[in-house]
Amino acid sequence: MIDVHGVRFSYADRPILNGIDLGVRKGEIVAVMGGSGGGKTTLLGLIAGRLKPDSGSVIVDGFEVPKLGKKELYRLRRRVGMLFQFGALFTDLTVFDNVAFPYREQTDLPEPMIRTLVLMKLEAVGLRGASDLMPAELSGGMARRVALARAVALDPAIMLYDEPFTGLDPISVGIIGRLIKRLNQALGMTSIIVTHDLNETLRLADRVIVLADGKVHRDMVPDHIRETDDAFIRQFADGLPDGPVPFHYSGKDYLTELLGP
């Protein structure tokens, strides 16, 4: 379903991805983990066609994404949903209108039918009762659920999640996690989740891909992560401040900087 091959990408002169290879089969939930600034979100941007790789190929649903024109890209994106880190709800629209947005923009459905569909989607995330609220009146977890309802409105074949658990309380994390799993099973979606939340990831994902130094460091099933003695993954899993990912941002030598050359 998704095939990324030898992709390199850099912002200005700073290399982010140095030849990434990964494949995601239909119906799979794949979690992408790695340190902050490690190129996880960049990877989603490349798959969604929001960024163009310096080299390498990105194939989604049979289409070579970087080569698509705007029109073809938009046609592909109707089948690709994305949940943004903080939901990215339209702040000037109510919850209802936010979820109705994709129907109103992309379909010619009559308003009564849109109403039914929107209420169904909101019911699925448990927020039918909040349909008249404005996004500013929602808690972080509720906003993320509304955004999820909006992202899956057109029943996409592929869902991309950009840190769906960040900044949420444990209950909301559990709810979002269960919703992702259920959507995946009910609609047969293929999902890629970029996340830091190890516990939820291990419960949810079929496969975990760990990025390090702009490359795929490990590609394994969740059970192996708990047991592995790979230094990088242990640092990540146990939350150690220093290890393969250094605590210090690279700079001049400490003594030299304090005392002068």
Place this chain on the structure above:
Amino acid sequence: MRTTIYAFFEAIGHFFTSRLDQLGLAARFTGSLLLVLWVAIRRTGLIIRELYFSGVRSLLIIAVSGLFVGMVLAVQGYEVLQRYGSAESLGVIVALSLVRELGPVVTALLFAGRASSAVTAEIGLMRATEQLAAMDMMAVDPLSRVIAPRFLAAVVSMPLLAAIFTTAGIFGAWIIGVQLIGIDDGAFWSQMQASVDVRVDVLGGLLKSVVFGTAVGLISVFEGYFAAPTAEGIASATTRTVVTSSLAVLLLDLVLTIMMFRGLS
């Protein structure tokens, strides 16, 4: 010494290349905006919504400002005209300065401060909170859904607001000149009617407004669209909108005035 000289030339070079960069960016942005304009123009509901926010909500400040500007013009104009015994020409003086210059220019300046700054901040914040990205991911082009309606609203509302400003100004001048000072009512209106030309003055002023609306609208959406997604970035983008718009309006006014009124007299 040598490095200072290098740094100096580097700074000059950087200044010009970054300006050129900006110019190219603005040109490409304008180009892609024009491309989606014909799609956006059919979404009248969206344009009407923006007309309300930019145009209708600016009515009060425009009308009140117009009234006061007209009143001041009447006081000043009368003071000069009565020295030459032609106080009845007050209507002409006031109407011509309002229709040709003050109406379009002051309206554009007020619009930049009242409406365009808000548009820049709104778009900038939509970008910072990934709302534009989310729209793009839902296969809806933010350029035609968000940017174009706001731009079109500025182009449409500017001449209408300028007309209201001018009307309020003439009314203000009438209150001062005719009601308070006591200039002859008939002379005030008939001289105005005889001297203000519809094609040259009224349409000329209207044309100015449309040009100002295009410039101010373009600047406000451009600054918002490319604002850095931080509090500071949006603040400085909003400031830039007002400053750049005001300067652009004054410069364009000079150019248009020379083109339109040079050959008259």
